[in-house]
Structure formats: structure tokens, C-alpha cells
Amino acid sequence: MLQAFERSPLHATTLELLYQWFHRLVAVYSLLFGILYWVRLVGFYDGAAWRFDLMPVHWQVASVCLAALFPFAASGLWMLASWGPVIWFICAAIETTMYLGFPDLFGTRYWVVASHALVAAIYCVFRLIFFLQSRREAN
Template sequence: MSEDGVDAAAWRPGLVEAAFPWFLRVVAAYSLMFGVAYWVRLIGYYDGPLWRFDTMPVEWQVASVSLSVLFPFAGIGLWMTASWGPVIWFICAATETAMYWGFPEMFGDRPLIALSHAVVALLYVAFRVGIALQRRDARID
């Protein structure tokens, strides 16, 4: 027995706790993909309207530069399952949600991106609650 009353050799992570790192890694892959998309926009690789940094309005320049740095940083933190990864991801998600829902006249109307961020945030909360309940039940047994 250990100090907190749970035998460390007998304790095994439950299904929710085992699935949580995989969930974080899927979100990390999407974060890296979003980061690459913003970098493509910055360097002008894609030949589309307003897809080059020098032709973008100032609000898009600020958003693109910020998110092109933050999304890959969040992806790395999520992939490593570091505690700061979800925090940086939340900053990215809140920024994009504010862009597309708060200022659609400047950034366009893309409600699916904001909705996907909300779904990921709800799944994250559900995982954390599930892990807390599993740990509580393991302490009781």
C-alpha cells in the first residue's frame, strides 16, 4: 500500500484515462494542420485572394501571424500531453471563435470552425470529468 491507500501495482488506468492521450494527439494533429494552413497563408504559397501577407488587411495580418505561431505550439504541447498544451489550444480556439463569430464582416462567416472548437472543448471537459470520477472510484475500492 502506498501513502494514499491505493496499491500502485494493482492500479491500472481505466478506459477513459487510456483514451485521453489519443484524444489529445488527434487534436494536436488538427492544431498542426491549422498552423500549417496559416503558414501557407503567410508565405503566399497558395494562389488565392488575400492569401499573401502583403495583400492582407491588417486584421488578417495580426490574426495570421498570431495563429501561425500559436497553433503549432499548441499542437506540440497537446502531442506531449503537457499541461500547457490545452491552455494554448484554448487561446487559439477562443481567438478563432472571436474572429468568425464576433467579427464576421472582417474575417468571414465560418461557424463550423467555431462549432468544432466548442465540440473539442466539451469533449476535453468530459474526459477530465471522466478521469476524475475513475480516480475517485479507484480510491473508494
């Protein structure tokens, strides 16, 4: 009777472990971005007009949204929740739009856009490999 409730231990493949560590690395990266936005909001940043009450309205909106969303994405990525990459993608899309779509308002930070593109590309490669593996196993 007890054998019906016993399960064999789950063994993750090397690829699954890499995927989990990739999520955790992006979680740390997202938490860092979130902290940087919070530093700007509370006024510890040395730049001109980088305290919330001195920021232009477009920076106030972007900073508040990203200061809330990046830590939220980090927690979802760290827990390996399915919504973690979705929230990260929203953050990446907002920052990419800010720096590529409105450089006259937000400036140009190509390294931020490039880092988001790199993370998105690696994520797509992982998902493609998982898709191909499941397809091969189905045959």
C-alpha cells in the same frame, strides 16, 4: 537493496489511453490549422490578398498569432504536457472571436467554430469523468 529502486510497471486505464489519443488527435488537427495559416502567410494560398504583404492588417495580426500558436499547441498536446490544452484553448478562443465576433472582417466559418466547440466539449467530458473517478476513489 536493489528492490527499493525497482518499480512496478505503470498501467494506464482504457480511459487514460483514450484521453492520450484524444490529445494526439487534437495535436494533429492543430498542426493542420497551423500549417494552413503558414501557407497563407507565405503566399501559397490562391485567394485574393492572401499573401502577407497584401493582407488587411486585421488578417495579418490574426494569421501571425495563429501561425505561431497552433504548432506550439500541437507540440504541447502531442507531448501530453499540461500547457498544451491551454494554448489550444487560446487558439480556439481567438478563432471563435474572429468568426463569431467579427464576421464582417473575417467572414463566417461555422465549421471551424463548431469543431472547436466539439473538442472543448469532449475535453470537458473527459475532465468530468476523471473528477468523478477520483472522487469515487477518495471515498
